[in-house]
Amino acid sequence: MRVLAEGTSAYLKVDPDGFRAHVRDHKQRALTPKLMSAREAVARFVADGDYFVYDCNYFQRGPSTLLREVIRQQKKDLWVCGKFTYVDVGLLVGAGCVSQVDCGFFWPGATIDKAIADGRVKAYEYSNIVMTLRLQAGAMGLPFLPVRSFGGTDGFEHSGAKLVEDPFTRQPITLVPALNPDVAIIHVQQADRYGNARVFGTGIAHQESAMASKKVIISAEEIVDTEEIRRDPGRTSIPYYAVDAVVHAPFGAWPGNCAGYYGSDTMVVVETFAAIARDAVGEYVAKYVTPFADDAEMFDKLIGQDRLDKLRAAETITEGYRA
Amino acid sequence: MSIDLGLKQAAGTRAGSFNEREMQICTVARLVEDGKTYWVAGGGGPMYAVLLAIKLYAPNAQYITEDGVIAPEPMLPFEPVMTMVSSRAGYRALAWGTMNTAGNHAQLGLMDYGLLNTLQVDQHGNINSTAIGTYGERSRRFGGPGGADSIAALCWRTVLMTDQEKRKFVERVDFISSPGFLDGSQGARERAGLPPDTGPYRVVTPWAMYDYTPDRKLRLVARSPWVTVDQILEQCEYPPVVAGEVGLLDGPTEEELHILRTELDPRGQNTAERSAWVVFDGETYTRTEG
Numbered sequence: 381m382r383v384l385a386e387g388t389s390a391y392l393k394v395d396p397d398g399f400r401a402h403v404r405d406h407k408q409r410a411l412t413p414k415l416m417s418a419r420e421a422v423a424r425f426v427a428d429g430d431y432f433v434y435d436c437n438y439f440q441r442g443p444s445t446l447l448r449e450v451i452r453q454q455k456k457d458l459w460v461c462g463k464f465t466y467v468d469v470g471l472l473v474g475a476g477c478v479s480q481v482d483c484g485f486f487w488p489g490a491t492i493d494k495a496i497a498d499g500r501v502k503a504y505e506y507s508n509i510v511m512t513l514r515l516q517a518g519a520m521g522l523p524f525l526p527v528r529s530f531g532g533t534d535g536f537e538h539s540g541a542k543l544v545e546d547p548f549t550r551q552p553i554t555l556v557p558a559l560n561p562d563v564a565i566i567h568v569q570q571a572d573r574y575g576n577a578r579v580f581g582t583g584i585a586h587q588e589s590a591m592a593s594k595k596v597i598i599s600a601e602e603i604v605d606t607e608e609i610r611r612d613p614g615r616t617s618i619p620y621y622a623v624d625a626v627v628h629a630p631f632g633a634w635p636g637n638c639a640g641y642y643g644s645d646t647m648v649v650v651e652t653f654a655a656i657a658r659d660a661v662g663e664y665v666a667k668y669v670t671p672f673a674d675d676a677e678m679f680d681k682l683i684g685q686d687r688l689d690k691l692r693a694a695e696t697i698t699e700g701y702r703a
Numbered sequence: 704m705s706i707d708l709g710l711k712q713a714a715g716t717r718a719g720s721f722n723e724r725e726m727q728i729c730t731v732a733r734l735v736e737d738g739k740t741y742w743v744a745g746g747g748g749p750m751y752a753v754l755l756a757i758k759l760y761a762p763n764a765q766y767i768t769e770d771g772v773i774a775p776e777p778m779l780p781f782e783p784v785m786t787m788v789s790s791r792a793g794y795r796a797l798a799w800g801t802m803n804t805a806g807n808h809a810q811l812g813l814m815d816y817g818l819l820n821t822l823q824v825d826q827h828g829n830i831n832s833t834a835i836g837t838y839g840e841r842s843r844r845f846g847g848p849g850g851a852d853s854i855a856a857l858c859w860r861t862v863l864m865t866d867q868e869k870r871k872f873v874e875r876v877d878f879i880s881s882p883g884f885l886d887g888s889q890g891a892r893e894r895a896g897l898p899p900d901t902g903p904y905r906v907v908t909p910w911a912m913y914d915y916t917p918d919r920k921l922r923l924v925a926r927s928p929w930v931t932v933d934q935i936l937e938q939c940e941y942p943p944v945v946a947g948e949v950g951l952l953d954g955p956t957e958e959e960l961h962i963l964r965t966e967l968d969p970r971g972q973n974t975a976e977r978s979a980w981v982v983f984d985g986e987t988y989t990r991t992e993g
Contacts, residue, residue, distance in 0.1 A: 483847040529857055
């Protein structure tokens with residue numbers, strides 16, 4: 381296949397056979413209980429230097445409790461899949477957890493600007509959908525996927541993509557490298573203790589991220605009985621054998637929303653944006669993360685049940701979200 | 704208006720006072736074609752424009768968003784920034800998917816129009832949302848293309864919303880985050896692997912509307928009544944082609960503004976942002992810098 385043009389940036393090594401071997405050796409086929417605390421899950425399954433993907437974001441059914449735990453445990457040198465992100469990349473960069481970012485979209489600001497200018501963080505350029513297609517390729521066990529977008533952009537030049545002559549149509553086509561992250565963290569509405577997980581509503585790439593990643597941590601608003609999963613299997617978004625850890629995390633997407641469960645905490649959303657814009661992530665972390673052993677303690681001491689109840693009451697729409 | 708710009712006639716009383724952001728949204732709303740599909744960038748002007756159009760001019764226009772919401776009847780207004788992956792934004796949709804749903808449906812050719820806000824746009828309709836300055840050297844970092852690259856690559860026609868400012872309306876963007884006609888040469892998009900017969904269709908600013916000539920050059924085709932062609936050209940780093948007859952855009956109607964201000968954006972999150980105000984006394988529009 382003739383290569384017509386190629387990007388010049390580093391990209392995570394493409395190794396579908398290595399991923400298959402990992403799946404063979406590490407993914408549990410038996411129904412094994414995987415419930416554990418956020419602290420244990422992040423300690424066991426997020427390692428310094430990992431390629432790290434989260435689904436949705438800190439404001440929209442994202443794994444916010446798990447992200448705070450990653451920051452609390454001061455994970456280092458992560459290579460972050462920065463797609464469909466408002467503040468997540470900024471928080472992780474500001475907390476010193478990140479060395480590389482694949483950019484689809486993140487909310488910019490002084491924190492990221494400085495880190496990139498100082499050379500502490502390297503950014504590689506993609507788009508949101510190119511990133512979810514890279515995950516799709518990884519989730520299919522393939523080395524790459526052809527895409528009809530991305531060609532001709534300057535992002536292409538700063539990516540791992542290649543433009544080739546399609547051997548079937550003889551037309552130019554862009555190929556993007558498959559992505560098999562080391563670890564995925566995903567927040568869902570319901571899961572059972574084995575990791576059978578239900579996402580209600582729209583999402584970004586929860587299925588692709590779960591299937592493509594070597595280690596998968598699910599946090600769930602509710603832990604449901606496996607009989608409930610079996611009652612309506614069509615609602616299972618992610619099957620148990622992709623999952624390594626299940627964390628019961630009520631309000632696990634706070635300060636974001638979790639569709640059907642609670643609305644966003646607007647004041648804290650604004651405060652989080654401001655922390656990134658002012659390069660004040662340290663203060664933010666010192667307020668919401670480090671003083672507490674876990675999110676349960678933070679909610680108890682800092683937020684209070686009344687406020688959480690109000691956020692729950694604000695989410696009046698249930699159609700499509702409740703079984 | 705003697706030249707056909709494809710704009711819906713906005714009936715009703717002309718509003719006496721409005722800002723230029725509202726004008727831009729109303730212009731785009733009148734451009735929305737009934738019975739067509741729109742892939743709308745999350746939040747802001749594009750989403751207000753398509754929602755306004757569905758309420759007033761194009762009841763059977765449908766839209767999708769990047770999180771795979773197909774043809775919703777959203778519960779308005781949205782909470783701040785919660786224009787995707789939220790129960791209000793996805794309310795009463797016909798289908799829910801994911802980001803690859805949106806991308807794949809556009810790649811199949813199902814999306815007639817893409818509707819985008821842009822930070823910086825050039826004469827060929829290329830969009831920069833990555834970095835201002837020399838990338839990797841002296842540049843200020845922005846957020847990246849998000850979904851805009853796929854919208855601009857895959858929808859049949861792309862409508863861009865941007866400000867009429869020299870630094871945003873440039874000869875060549877500092878970084879092509881999302882593709883327009885690339886270098887402007889014939890077949891440039893196809894040579895880059897993009898689907899044929901796609902690309903920028905209109906650019907709408909608070910002051911003007913542009914289309915593209917058959918040889919893919921930006922062309923000024925209409926202006927807001929309170930600015931002259933010369934004033935517009937002063938705010939273009941690169942002079943566009945000027946149509947033989949530059950049409951006059953109608954100001955917003957009371958009805959359009961009422962919907963915008965009471966149903967779509969009652970908190971004034973987007974439509975009340977800093978922009979000049981315009982007063983209409985029934986005969987003359989007068990602009991006041993905000």
